[in-house]
Amino acid sequence: MARIKIDIQGKLLGTVSIPVRITDINYGNHLGNDALVSLLHEARVSWLATLGFTELNIEGASLIQGDLAVEYLKESFYGDVLNISIYASEISRVSFDLLYHVETTRGQETISIAKAKTGLICFNYEQRKVMAVPAAFLPVLQP
Numbered sequence: 001m002a003r004i005k006i007d008i009q010g011k012l013l014g015t016v017s018i019p020v021r022i023t024d025i026n027y028g029n030h031l032g033n034d035a036l037v038s039l040l041h042e043a044r045v046s047w048l049a050t051l052g053f054t055e056l057n058i059e060g061a062s063l064i065q066g067d068l069a070v071e072y073l074k075e076s077f078y079g080d081v082l083n084i085s086i087y088a089s090e091i092s093r094v095s096f097d098l099l100y101h102v103e104t105t106r107g108q109e110t111i112s113i114a115k116a117k118t119g120l121i122c123f124n125y126e127q128r129k130v131m132a133v134p135a136a137f138l139p140v141l142q143p
Contacts, residue, residue, distance in 0.1 A: 006071045006115040008101045010089030011143045014050065016043040020080045031076035031113070037068065040100050040116055043084040051140065059134035061122040066095065071115045080104040082113065088141040094130045095121045096141055 018039055026032035048054060055063045076082065083103050090097040100116040124131045133141070 010087040013086045015085045066119040076113045
């Protein structure tokens with residue numbers, strides 16, 4: 001079976017730092033895959049907040065996640081601070097991808113922990129249908 005490979009490119013939107021909590025550690029004594037997905041979500045929500053948005057309101061649009069892919073690269077442990085860089089890519093009329101590069105620094109070494117991609121779709125919950133990416137949000141995403 002071919003492994004997922006995520007190529008990080010696009011416009012860098014920002015970097016969010018999040019410490020690995022003890023509750024993020026699994027029985028293998030490292031960051032659990034489910035916890036990493038939750039940390040990606042936390043990074044996305046934190047980044048949106050810096051712009052004054054939420055996942056339920058970006059200039060009137062809500063975001064729903066259409067897909068998710070994760071490429072796990074190295075272990076992460078309790079006490080690591082994850083620096084999650086978020087990039088925009090593949091912008092269409094109603095959706096866009098966010099790419100995530102998850103790194104930590106131990107001593108003098110920067111270690112790539114994971115790469116991920118979420119496909120986000122703009123959605124109107126009142127009408128229960130997809131909607132265009134808000135025009136005022138496009139400059140945030142576009143290079």
